[in-house]
Amino acid sequence: MSNKKASKVTPYEVSGKIDYDKLVKDFGVRKIDDVALNEIKKYTGDLHFMLRRGIFFAYRDLKWLLDKYSKKEKFFLYTGCGPSGPIHLGHLQTWIFTKWLQDKFDVELWFQFTDDEKFLFKDKSMEEISKWTYENMLDVIALGFDPKKTHFLIDTKHAGLMYPEAIKFAKKITFSTIKAAFGFKDSNNIGSIFYTSMQAVPAVIPSVLAKKNIPCLIPLAIDQDPHFRVARDVYPKLGYYKPAILHGVFLPPLEGVEGKMGSTGQQTAIYTTDTPKEVERKIKKYAFSGGQATIEEHREKGGNPDIDVSFLYLKYLFEEDDAKLAQLEADYKSGKLLTGELKQYLIDKINKFLAKHQKAREKAKKMIDKFVYSKGKKGKGKRK
Amino acid sequence: MSNKKASKVTPYEVSGKIDYDKLVKDFGVRKIDDVALNEIKKYTGDLHFMLRRGIFFAYRDLKWLLDKYSKKEKFFLYTGCGPSGPIHLGHLQTWIFTKWLQDKFDVELWFQFTDDEKFLFKDKSMEEISKWTYENMLDVIALGFDPKKTHFLIDTKHAGLMYPEAIKFAKKITFSTIKAAFGFKDSNNIGSIFYTSMQAVPAVIPSVLAKKNIPCLIPLAIDQDPHFRVARDVYPKLGYYKPAILHGVFLPPLEGVEGKMGSTGQQTAIYTTDTPKEVERKIKKYAFSGGQATIEEHREKGGNPDIDVSFLYLKYLFEEDDAKLAQLEADYKSGKLLTGELKQYLIDKINKFLAKHQKAREKAKKMIDKFVYSKGKKGKGKRK
Known part of the structure; x- marks a missing residue:
């Protein structure tokens, strides 16, 4: 041990x-x-x-x-x-x-x-x-x-x-x-x-x-x-x-990279019902950064994407494009991309996703019966 | 202890x-x-x-x-x-x-x-x-x-x-x-x-x-x-x-009087589906007796109803008449009533009960739906 x-x-x-x-x-x-x-x-x-x-x-x-x-x-x-x-x-x-x-x-x-x-x-x-x-x-x-x-x-x-x-x-x-x-x-x-x-x-x-x-x-x-x-x-x-x-x-x-979102002890998960402002505030305030303490230092030494939560959210969920992700990673490592810029990129991605999701979520209210299992619903397409 | x-x-x-x-x-x-x-x-x-x-x-x-x-x-x-x-x-x-x-x-x-x-x-x-x-x-x-x-x-x-x-x-x-x-x-x-x-x-x-x-x-x-x-x-x-x-x-x-009928380890319970012959055989062969070893001794010393399983079955289940039960108890204690006679009395009682029960049990086969709870059956008398 x-x-x-x-x-x-x-x-x-x-x-x-x-x-x-x-x-x-x-x-x-x-x-x-x-x-x-x-x-x-x-x-x-x-x-x-x-x-x-x-x-x-x-x-x-x-x-x-x-x-x-x-x-x-x-x-x-x-x-x-x-x-x-x-x-x-x-x-x-x-x-x-x-x-x-x-x-x-x-x-x-x-x-x-x-x-x-x-x-x-x-x-x-x-x-x-x-x-x-x-x-x-x-x-x-x-x-x-x-x-x-x-x-x-x-x-x-x-x-x-x-x-x-x-x-x-x-x-x-x-x-x-x-x-x-x-x-x-x-x-x-x-x-x-x-x-x-x-x-x-x-x-x-x-x-x-x-x-x-x-x-x-x-x-x-x-x-x-x-x-x-x-x-x-x-x-x-x-x-x-x-x-x-x-x-x-x-x-x-x-x-930060320990534990998981929503597990005991941390209260700052991003919820599907968050407003764009809330998302912005949470990411800006809480998202653990792999960047350096000052802009000058960051430009010089570059950031560490492996521990940067914003980068990880893009990698895990919000940047489907591999080439774009690789570009972000390289730019962040080289110091070309600042933490604030990376965060803003993620905020835009999340808010775009949530805008669509929240609309679909409203529509879902009328669809629940189509999803909840019932005997009559057994098999494809049949409804009670 | x-x-x-x-x-x-x-x-x-x-x-x-x-x-x-x-x-x-x-x-x-x-x-x-x-x-x-x-x-x-x-x-x-x-x-x-x-x-x-x-x-x-x-x-x-x-x-x-x-x-x-x-x-x-x-x-x-x-x-x-x-x-x-x-x-x-x-x-x-x-x-x-x-x-x-x-x-x-x-x-x-x-x-x-x-x-x-x-x-x-x-x-x-x-x-x-x-x-x-x-x-x-x-x-x-x-x-x-x-x-x-x-x-x-x-x-x-x-x-x-x-x-x-x-x-x-x-x-x-x-x-x-x-x-x-x-x-x-x-x-x-x-x-x-x-x-x-x-x-x-x-x-x-x-x-x-x-x-x-x-x-x-x-x-x-x-x-x-x-x-x-x-x-x-x-x-x-x-x-x-x-x-x-x-x-x-x-x-x-x-x-005997330890444990309970049907609990682990004893195989000679009397079942509701037993035939009169089975009941007779089980009582005669297995029912623990409070009587004495020989008829002569029993006539002389009398039996003990408190440990006699046949008597207890009458007391617990089959002899509703208190006066009759008291008579049986007194006669058994005095030696006037033999174990065999007591057993036969119980056998007749059980078989009379089972004859009626088994008929009712046959009729019950058509009544199950009336008893099993269902939402529609809620309240008195309503049936689905």
Whole structure:
């Protein structure tokens, strides 16, 4: 053990400087290499910038999944959202990538809103959580998912469907396992202990409904992997495929490269409902800079894009153009581009994105019924 | 600690010689005294023989409940069944008493089938448990409950209604509490740890549906009390009344007065589907006798009804007539009545009961829909 502050990555705490190579080893996942990228490209034609840039950097069972796909066995996508507050940029990263996967592979998406989880882990009432479920659904819809191919599962609303499956997972998972995976104690509430079974379930719901095995691909931020690591042994025991997973890195918080946006202890995430002024203020005031103390020094020594949060937000989310990104990086390193200029570039990018998103978010209010799963909605395009 | 074999009473193990006075103290319940009996009698006119004979012997919050009732605030009854095998006489005891309560107080009964519990605690598949749920429902219906006032809740089937309420209980119960109440370990599966929340829920479901507080009375065998002891603090925190409880003793197994019928380790319970021959064989072969080794000795010394299982079955379940029971007791004690004669008397009683029950059980097959709760069925008599 070294002296440096230990990092922690569980679904319930992300802190410290994240060593992704160590996570790959500790979690027992595979790093995405050129071979894996080429495998994906065979089906997608091009590669999403999050793949090209290593934002989605690791996987489980991906080759198995693509092999199934090549044999006309279509998979479905499963990802989710824990509704306990407003959506920030950190949430969007996985969902933007998920939408690309849906479009490229032309597959269904099952999107879970873990309102039970948030109720059980946060000091919030169910009423408050339900309000956030509604608000968060608007953000997901606003990203442009195809309602014909997208089904929202809300844990409490769909408990009739999910709980009977969850107990099958729960029966095969001990509290010892949960303790080891999530760091829980005897003082944890018994709902939080059970919860991971509910998160395991959407990966089999389409198979349960279709009464046949359908492969599943889960894009997620890597802190969510322990849920599936715990459940992985169980899927085959219940007669299902193990889900394939694509793991994303964390969008850093504004204040610097440790932890993740929105994790405990930092209050300055950028939310999808922020005004242009708020975005400007937050970036200017809080975005950690890789630049030098003075303009003169910056011109002379240049900045460090690897720790500059504005640059990282462009790399992770807002500058799709590789050539433009490379130019920004070079200019920043050389000192030609000042931190203030880089920040302004990012502010404009974010505000352009949010203007469009906020419009779509308003329109989404009328579309919720098209997304929330109901028996009658089963299958493509059918509505209750 | 004495040397004698320790008794154990939890929902998951009943063993040893039960000291009910000690349970009253350990569980913190009140013993039913003459004052309590007179309180009940004010509303019921007479007292069920199980009350007169101390078969239902303890309570929680009964006086509070009757006070509410006297002010026209009707309660509802809640009891249940863990469907993992055939129904035996031990199960019937609580339900027969519950039916009397329903009739006397003219109240609704919510009857829970804890199929999730049995799945999580037993080495049985959900298919097998579901088969027993169906079979067990027939036995409950056969006892003559009023379908207009009786609602079956099946945990997996009604999870959509129950799980969102269960997590509210679960949030306020730690694993430490569960360990202490049920003797669980870290090796318990996480579904079993969560389960007690599901058993807490039916005591509030009518209040949830009516959107107002309705008092609840739970008749149960005392081994089920720990579920509610754990949840009692939680009910008021969620804005509900604590349920009142009436506690029954255990019908002893055929082999003797330790443990309870149907608990682990004894295989000779009398089932509702037994033929007259089977009943006769089981009683004659296994029913523990309080009599003497030879007829001569019995005539001389007399038998001991307190440990004679046949006598106890008559007292607990099959001889409603107090005078007749007293006669049997006196004759057995004096040696006038032989064990074989007592057994034959019981066999006839049981077989008469079962003949009627088995007919009613056949008819019940067409009545299940009238009992299983559905939204449309809400309120008296309405059917979907």
